[in-house]
Amino acid sequence: MTVITDAGAGTTAHTDANTHQVALSFEDGVTRFITCREDQTVADASYRQRINIPLDCRDGACGTCKAFCESGDYDGGTYIDDALSEDESAEGYALPCCMKPKSDLVLQISATSEIAKTQASSFTGTVVELERLSESTMRLGIRIENRGQLAFLPGQYVNIAIPGTDDGSGAPVNRSYSFANEPHEDRLIFLIKLTPGGAMSTYLTERAVRGEEVTFTGPHGSFFLREATRPILLLAGGTGLAPILSMLRKLHADKSPRRAHLIYGVSSDTDLVAIDEIEYLADQLPGFTWDHCVSDPASTAVNKGYVTSLIEPAHLYDGDVAIYLCGPPPMVEAVRKHVAEAGIEPTGFYYEKFALAAQPPAARAEAGSVENTEVLSEEAIAEDTSATDISAQHTSGQAASVVVSPGSTPADADEPVLMAADARAIAGQTVFPPADLGVWSGTRTAAAEDDSLVRIAGQRLWRGDIGERDLDPDAGALQPTASQPSGPARSIAGQEIFAAADIAQLHNPAPVAVAAAHGEVTGGEVADGEAAPTVVGSQGYQIGEEHPAIHESDALFEARAALELGALELTFGRLSSQQLTGYRLLADATVPYVDGDRFVDAAQYTETNAAFHDYLFTLTGNDHLLEAYKALGVKGRMSEVLRNATWCHPLCAQDHLDIVSAFESGDHDAARALISAHADRSKQTMRRAMADEMAARRPRFVTPGRFAGKVVVITGAAQGIGEHAARRISAEGGKVVLADRSELVDEVARDLELSGPGAVSAIADLETYDGAESVVRRAVASYGRVDVLINNVGGAINFKPFTEFSAEQIRAEIDRSLMTTLYACRAVLPSMTRNGGGVIVNVSSAATRGIHRVPYSAAKGAVNAMTASLAMEYADDGIRVVATAPGGTEAPPRRISRGTPEPRNETEAQWFQAHIDQTVSSSLMNRYGTLDEQAAAICFLASDEASYITGSVLPVAGGDQG
Numbered sequence: 001m002t003v004i005t006d007a008g009a010g011t012t013a014h015t016d017a018n019t020h021q022v023a024l025s026f027e028d029g030v031t032r033f034i035t036c037r038e039d040q041t042v043a044d045a046s047y048r049q050r051i052n053i054p055l056d057c058r059d060g061a062c063g064t065c066k067a068f069c070e071s072g073d074y075d076g077g078t079y080i081d082d083a084l085s086e087d088e089s090a091e092g093y094a095l096p097c098c099m100k101p102k103s104d105l106v107l108q109i110s111a112t113s114e115i116a117k118t119q120a121s122s123f124t125g126t127v128v129e130l131e132r133l134s135e136s137t138m139r140l141g142i143r144i145e146n147r148g149q150l151a152f153l154p155g156q157y158v159n160i161a162i163p164g165t166d167d168g169s170g171a172p173v174n175r176s177y178s179f180a181n182e183p184h185e186d187r188l189i190f191l192i193k194l195t196p197g198g199a200m201s202t203y204l205t206e207r208a209v210r211g212e213e214v215t216f217t218g219p220h221g222s223f224f225l226r227e228a229t230r231p232i233l234l235l236a237g238g239t240g241l242a243p244i245l246s247m248l249r250k251l252h253a254d255k256s257p258r259r260a261h262l263i264y265g266v267s268s269d270t271d272l273v274a275i276d277e278i279e280y281l282a283d284q285l286p287g288f289t290w291d292h293c294v295s296d297p298a299s300t301a302v303n304k305g306y307v308t309s310l311i312e313p314a315h316l317y318d319g320d321v322a323i324y325l326c327g328p329p330p331m332v333e334a335v336r337k338h339v340a341e342a343g344i345e346p347t348g349f350y351y352e353k354f355a356l357a358a359q360p361p362a363a364r365a366e367a368g369s370v371e372n373t374e375v376l377s378e379e380a381i382a383e384d385t386s387a388t389d390i391s392a393q394h395t396s397g398q399a400a401s402v403v404v405s406p407g408s409t410p411a412d413a414d415e416p417v418l419m420a421a422d423a424r425a426i427a428g429q430t431v432f433p434p435a436d437l438g439v440w441s442g443t444r445t446a447a448a449e450d451d452s453l454v455r456i457a458g459q460r461l462w463r464g465d466i467g468e469r470d471l472d473p474d475a476g477a478l479q480p481t482a483s484q485p486s487g488p489a490r491s492i493a494g495q496e497i498f499a500a501a502d503i504a505q506l507h508n509p510a511p512v513a514v515a516a517a518h519g520e521v522t523g524g525e526v527a528d529g530e531a532a533p534t535v536v537g538s539q540g541y542q543i544g545e546e547h548p549a550i551h552e553s554d555a556l557f558e559a560r561a562a563l564e565l566g567a568l569e570l571t572f573g574r575l576s577s578q579q580l581t582g583y584r585l586l587a588d589a590t591v592p593y594v595d596g597d598r599f600v601d602a603a604q605y606t607e608t609n610a611a612f613h614d615y616l617f618t619l620t621g622n623d624h625l626l627e628a629y630k631a632l633g634v635k636g637r638m639s640e641v642l643r644n645a646t647w648c649h650p651l652c653a654q655d656h657l658d659i660v661s662a663f664e665s666g667d668h669d670a671a672r673a674l675i676s677a678h679a680d681r682s683k684q685t686m687r688r689a690m691a692d693e694m695a696a697r698r699p700r701f702v703t704p705g706r707f708a709g710k711v712v713v714i715t716g717a718a719q720g721i722g723e724h725a726a727r728r729i730s731a732e733g734g735k736v737v738l739a740d741r742s743e744l745v746d747e748v749a750r751d752l753e754l755s756g757p758g759a760v761s762a763i764a765d766l767e768t769y770d771g772a773e774s775v776v777r778r779a780v781a782s783y784g785r786v787d788v789l790i791n792n793v794g795g796a797i798n799f800k801p802f803t804e805f806s807a808e809q810i811r812a813e814i815d816r817s818l819m820t821t822l823y824a825c826r827a828v829l830p831s832m833t834r835n836g837g838g839v840i841v842n843v844s845s846a847a848t849r850g851i852h853r854v855p856y857s858a859a860k861g862a863v864n865a866m867t868a869s870l871a872m873e874y875a876d877d878g879i880r881v882v883a884t885a886p887g888g889t890e891a892p893p894r895r896i897s898r899g900t901p902e903p904r905n906e907t908e909a910q911w912f913q914a915h916i917d918q919t920v921s922s923s924l925m926n927r928y929g930t931l932d933e934q935a936a937a938i939c940f941l942a943s944d945e946a947s948y949i950t951g952s953v954l955p956v957a958g959g960d961q962g
């Protein structure tokens with residue numbers, strides 16, 4: 001049925017004729033806007049745009065989605081009376097699962113905006129274990145009644161509300177701690193470093209009793225053990241051992257043969273805990289080995305020093321290793337640097353580093369002498385840049401560095417942990433605030449003249465102003481910052497001191513062209529990209545550069561699958577029928593864009609596929625997992641690679657449906673197998689697209705060395721015929737100057753620069769004479785001269801009967817398709833004349849005889865005329881002037897529009913179609929040409945092979961003479 005209400009009120013303009021804005025007004029006053037096509041239901045559009053409105057049957061049968069339409073016209077769709085009665089419909093109610101907009105809409109949704117979000121769960125349990133493992137560490141055990149409802153991954157953490165505390169707003173102080181137990185163990189175990197004055201420490205040592213009630217929220221975090229078989233290297237700093245223990249216990253529960261080596265580092269002997277447990281696991285797990293070190297020189301440990309000193313080449317498996325590290329930021333950076341300096345790129349580098357804050361009042365009095373801070377936040381570090389001393393502590397079961405400012409006002413120890421949402425990281429992508437690790441640059445507290453060493457937390461630290469000094473790191477002393485003796489040193493509780501700017505990246509950035517294509521690639525067991533070898537032809541010329549890197553793309557999908565398997569464990573069997581309905585809806589949404597093994601619309605598939613995969617992470621209620629997934633940049637990568645793709649693995653869309661079915665039927669194994677298989681099929685789709693794109697870019701015909709030593713300017717070189725001709729000329733040895741108004745031309749130039757003898761780009765508006773001159777100047781400045789000019793800019797903008805053209809439109813066509821060539825010829829001729837010769841190839845058109853683009857036809861007719869006339873006028877200067885006249889040519893979708901407006905109605909669509917029909921029928925071969933066929937003619941005329949041809953126009957249009 002069609003419903004019409006007060007259209008238009010309160011909504012914004014359409015994005016195009018068939019798409020409308022829908023304002024979703026929630027009960028809590030929040031309004032969210034979505035765009036919705038006329039052939040799409042509001043529910044479908046809403047879920048695709050990550051707004052999960054109430055939904056159940058999706059079919060107009062249950063009434064769950066019922067909403068009041070304040071304004072707008074829509075097709076209400078088909079539904080049963082039980083879901084929406086006639087009276088309700090007459091009052092303005094509608095069913096978003098069935099309704100399709102015919103104008104902008106305003107809908108009142110019967111729910112709060114919170115329904116669109118899934119939040120971390122809250123649990124209440126009782127303290128069942130309080131064990132003092134050492135002077136500095138407690139083991140806290142909690143049991144919850146509804147244990148079956150708490151699913152977490154080994155490595156994740158929770159926020160515990162500390163009983164009997166008040167954060168100043170009436171709410172309890174929260175602290176973050178990682179689980180130390182295996183995900184299926186009944187009892188929840190946490191390792192807690194005691195810090196005098198700290199909220200949790202005070203509670204545990206002074207008030208906590210068994211049986212007391214505690215609450216916590218979670219799980220949080222994206223630091224968890226990915227499922228894989230490759231070896232792992234585990235590094236734990238202090239109570240950062242907790243999540244590592246959870247991982248080891250998981251391996252133990254799975255009877256995993258996976259090779260794993262743990263290096264456990266602490267500051268002092270009293271911090272060394274859970275040794276018995278680690279030894280038990282080493283005894284039980286055949287692939288597990290471990291070692292530990294203590295940085296305190298007075299330690300009785302065999303290894304005195306830092307974890308990096310215990311990393312052996314054998315632990316890194318030449319890079320075929322996943323590294324899991326939980327420790328303070330300096331430890332993370334030290335390991336990153338150490339591994340990079342070893343020349344190793346691990347397939348995965350997962351870390352959890354944590355933030356710091358202030359120290360308690362008792363500690364302030366003893367600043368510089370005691371490690372004693374519990375409250376940690378990254379922000380505190382960033383703000384406190386006047387610190388002089390260091391100490392170390394932990395939250396979330398991990399050690400961390402802290403910066404103490406004796407003269408300043410540290411944050412209160414009872415301040416809640418401000419674990420910034422982004423204060424965790426994944427796979428080499430640091431997501432800390434930019435002011436990571438505050439570095440003191442102010443005035444230092446004067447030390448006694450003869451006191452070149454200070455002690456903090458039992459550790460000796462060199463003063464920062466003692467000048468350059470080589471120290472033996474094995475001597476137990478800390479290293480001063482050699483390069484900046486009085487400046488920025490970084491340190492942590494007897495761990496390490498770093499220069500501020502000498503941390504090497506673990507991974508080298510991908511080549512610019514690749515990196516730009518897909519954004520940051522991180523996460524998962526990812527091997528970063530590198531350019532594949534240049535293809536070198538038999539004549540010594542080079543063609544192509546294998547972008548983008550296939551192995552990098554594969555790694556992205558492996559990383560996605562690893563995260564999804566984690567998300568599955570958190571959500572499987574826990575989704576409501578409404579959540580499953582949303583999941584099903586998003587799976588269905590991907591189907592129309594694939595037909596068998598062909599993409600119907602690759603861009604839409606990419607979009608709907610991203611919404612489907614996002615949803616599972618959203619359902620975990622764990623923002624970190626969703627962020628970790630988004631940080632992979634899968635969608636961006638797919639958008640770039642699949643831009644021109646035609647082939648899709650035939651099961652890709654079906655997988656989405658089957659995964660939802662497995663969730664619905666409770667078939668855990670099937671869901672897991674499908675997620676893994678889907679990753680493989682996605683990889684195949686991407687590989688095929690990359691291979692096809694490389695094949696499409698590579699010239700089909702190449703005459704080696706034909707343009708060796710020549711400088712060739714090509715206009716309109718960012719795409720289409722111009723780009724293809726440029727690629728061929730470059731492959732044939734020419735130095736190319738690529739001119740275009742679009743910055744996309746830079747991409748082509750970078751590509752050809754890598755594979756050919758030389759390529760530069762020139763971004764210019766060739767509809768102006770200044771633009772044309774600037775291109776010639778760029779060519780002369782780069783290569784000293786211009787041997788060949790190929791004028792390729794042009795193309796009809798409008799397609800309609802001549803009487804429909806306005807004066808402005810006629811002018812625009814002439815500017816685009818004639819003036820660009822006229823100006824470029826005028827700009828280049830002085831240079832060619834001075835050099836004693838040259839070649840100009842104008843790309844005209846067979847449309848000099850065609851319909852519905854008369855101004856364009858006229859422009860190209862003029863190009864033919866100027867070709868003949870210039871040839872006559874400049875023959876004596878050794879300059880040939882020739883032209884090709886292409887007919888219809890098949891090309892990938894344009895990345896930059898010519899400005900052709902979308903047909904607004906049937907008549908305009910018919911006008912457009914008529915010109916296509918005429919073009920095809922004028923070709924004796926009854927088909928469009930290819931880019932290779934057009935480039936072949938251009939390159940022949942531009943080369944010395946055509947040395948006796950001038951003033952001619954060569955039709956390349958399947959027999960259409962133009």
Ligand code: FES
Nearest residue numbers: 056058062063097
């Ligand atoms: S009527 Fe059931 S979800 Fe719309």
